[in-house]
Amino acid sequence: MSNRVVVVGADAAGMSAASQAKRLDPSLEVVALDRGAYASYSACGIPYWVAGDVDDVDTLIARTPEEHRRRGIDLRLHHEVMELDTAAGEVRVRDLERGEDYSLGYDSLVLATGATPRRPDVEGIDAPGVFGVQTLGDGAAILEHLRTRDPKRAVVLGGGYIGVEMAEAMVRRGLQVTVVDRSPQPMSTLDPDMGALVRTAMCGLGIEVRTSTVVRSVETGADGWVRAVVTDDGEIPADLVVLGTGVRPGTDLARDAGLPLGHFGGLYTDLQMRVPGADGVWAAGDCVESLDLVSGKRMHAALGTHANKQGRTAGTNIGGGYATFPGVVGTAVSKVCTLQIARTGLREFECDAVGFRWFAVHVESTTAAGYHPEAEDVTVKLLAEQRTGRLLGAQIVGGDGAAKRIDACAVALWNRMTVEEMTALDLGYAPPFSPVWDPVLIAARKAADRLRTS
Template sequence: MAAAERMVVVGGDAAGMSAAAQARRLRGPEELEIVAVERGRFSSYSACGIPYWVGGDVAERDALIARSPQEHRAHGIDLRMRTEAVELDAAGRRVRLRGPEGAEHWLGYDRLVLATGAVPVRPPLPGIDAEGVYGVQTLEDGQELLDALEQRVDRAHGSGPGAGEQQPRAVVVGAGYIGVEMAEAFVRRGYAVTVLEKAEQPMSTLDPDMGRLVHEAMCALGIETVLGAAVTEVRTDGQGRACGVVTEEAEYPADVVVLGLGVRPETELARRAGLPLGESGGLLTDLAMRVRGREDIWAGGDCVEVLNLVSGRDQHVPLGTHANKHGQVIGANIGGGYATFPGVVGTAVSKVCDLEIARTGLLEAQAAAAGLQFESVVIESTTRAGYYPGARPIHVKMIAERRSGRLLGLQIVGHENAGKRVDIAAVALHAGMTVEQMTALDLGYAPPFSPVWDPVLVAARKAAAAVRKG
């Protein structure tokens, strides 16, 4: 009887463990040995849920864990925690592992899956590594932050130093998705929140005119949002703990500092092994999620670049939805089946307090960079029929290609029931629809849910008219 092949997975979260689980469903242990390594203490968890756990919407850390290491092992996957892959010998088909106690050894593979994720952007500034400065990427990061916040509460309610303090202050550096979500988390915990953003508008994933709406709403929510603020230093106290953030113009006191500057692919292992990387530093794969030029190595999740189906360009899009799909595709292919991941249209949704923010497709700058000519329109409507109680404002921006009228992108800034409307446009983008075709979509209507003309369709009508004139 032939020996079982060995599949080695580097990374124990969404992409890696989805790949392992899917491969195990298709091939038993007698055919395929599966070894997965994870350098952290948790597996298969929702990193996207961390801001809501910090803010108190999610009561317990374990609610974010989809499957524990013990559960994976019970399904025939040898998952080794606190074990890091420190070197990849692609020619020799082996990885060098460092275990919890620091001992190292080589492990051979027949099939390798790289699911190393992403790491928070951490600029080389004075004080950036001080105690009290936190990234929010892993469950360990969230636990460390929550532990620090609870210790601060204990000090504030005790009789020692810190007792009787005023309202605590949080400074969030960066106003992207993580930045605004963490701003909300601190608002919910009773903090005075300052968000510092280097750009002229928050949310670089939106066009500036839509980002301006987010800025206005954040200020109305009591979140001090300072734009054009280039951070130069994190100030520390006598104990070496962060106590303020310094920009070129001012200093902002802080009891806690959170970095929300985005992430970059964690591909150092792959880079040193000579594997192909794209402009963002993410691994390049084919439609089967196999690393380009390699028959025995796959990659998925936040460490890869994917094809943007609208622009036709490779792009780094770090989202858990894609990571799970990548894992399913990889596991199916290693398990003897067949699957592909064709690409993305760039759909994302977030919120800060009761403001919902969403986008799909291309921004104006992305469309121009791709060589496309386009028309843009913005409409203001309400989330429900205007006469129905609870109707709230919603702004929709739609971008369409000139002459063809093909939908290129959609952005939404609004309140309750605004954000998920972006899915209408996401489906339209996948289908290659024109804005004229979108105006005839048979969407659900009742006064509690939308006006008789849904805001997305109002934007489509205006965009179709603009295309005809153009």
């Protein structure tokens, strides 16, 4: 009898693991289970679908269920795993369409249960008209609400990546938009001084931004639908509320099974994505914690890039190969309308928390040669370690062409480069793409000069 691999969760991490294991060892019986209606889709594309950049939901699906099944994977949608029994090597499954439960044994188990939206613990948060942005079903529900109820006012709770992207989507749909965030500035993945640049740009787009503001309740009207968000700064009328308050690892099943969880509630794994102390159990994607290669601490980074890599790593090892996932440096990019936002590495408070002595430099430059008609303003911030000059973090905010410059900084972080070494990087140059001195190089040179004179 062939070995059976059971995968719980059929999106990026889960189906990467399933596909890679089956590819390397075709004799494996691979069963993938998901309670939803879709598999292998881009959740990151939902804000752009809602905004209208993506016309058809099918374009967000990387591989259809039929394609997976043709490749020998037994993909079962609308099947929810209710319980894990790692001692017996089986999972308890509910067929949601038939209302039937059954047990399924495994030789290898891959937990790819993703993440769930954080929902403020306030009255009315589950009212009709309040939407998460986690699944294609969520995106479809928002579009249906826009179509059938013609809302005029949207309130977005949270000013992180999803929050600013959904704020843009609502603006482009013609709604009056207010963003409410507990933090001093939006995009708390940046330092507050860089977040202030994002706030200025959002306000310039007509988005009302209320920071350092706590939500008290969500109020409904006589029809039962949302009508307002009540904060400690007053009541905000709302016909639609979007949850952009971040996510937490979806590890309820793992916790109930007694599997090891980290500080952020994500599953703990080794470099091969195995779950320690649980024979044959692997985990990948938004439900796990990853090693931050800059701080040396564990972190929760819910990104499709990591999920695909981690899933492929698990699948390679299950399929008889060898692979490791060494960790992350915390690279992410986003945008709100024409403003691009990027970061990698540590923020100021994170440097303090792990004991680095650091300094920061800022430079203002342009994304192209200053005389070129497509040149846009860009601000670059670098954080470096005192004495050694090792790069610790980078943040970039600017116009078209700004965000992907963060990749050079991410590579420098990955290789533990100093700002002095960065000054000699051979980056691409032509007037439509960069000044003679790229903004990243200008920032590195400024940091190196400061290091020499300190």
